[in-house]
Amino acid sequence: MTTHGHYHDVLNDLNPQHRDLRQMIPDVYRGFGEMSNAAFASGAMDKKYKELIAMVIGVVAGCDGCIASHARGAARAGASKQEAAEAIGVSILMHGGPATIYGARAYTAFCEFADAAAGDAQ
Structure with a gap:
């Protein structure tokens, strides 16, 4: 069984809030979803990047x-x-000290999801 951590909880906490707002403005969320699908579709750049x-x-x-x-x-x-660490390194270069805080959070989040995916695959 996979143990989920803080960043799984962050997403779980946001889900009902998104659901409530999505019910009020479904066209906005639908448009955002379409834009997200288009932006993340693999093309010249892979989705992971x-x-x-x-x-x-x-x-x-x-x-x-x-x-x-x-x-x-x-x-x-x-x-x-x-790859996650190196991408975070670029954010630290470009944004300085605050990115060292949120960059550490992002690396922790990435590792949490990567480790969960690896555990689910076993």
């Missing part, structure tokens, strides 16, 4: 929900811990 980019934008924005969502997406898309 797009998810890593989104994760480090979450680092720069200081958004734990974004970090959790895209850390999970990157892990599911096959990104390695080293």
Whole structure:
């Protein structure tokens, strides 16, 4: 059995909030979903790199929900811990001290989802 951690809880806590708002503005969420599907579709760049980019934008924005969502997406898309760490390193270069805090959170989140995926695969 896989043990889920903090970043699984972050996503679980946000789900009912998203559901409530989505019921009020379904067209906005539908449009956002379509844009998300288009943006993350593999093309010249694989989905894993797009998810890593989104994760480090979450680092720069200081958004734990974004970090959790895209850390999970990157892990599911096959990104390695080293790839996640190096992407986070770029966010630290570009954003400085605050990125060292949210970057550490993002790496923890990525490892949580990667380890859960590895445990589920066994």
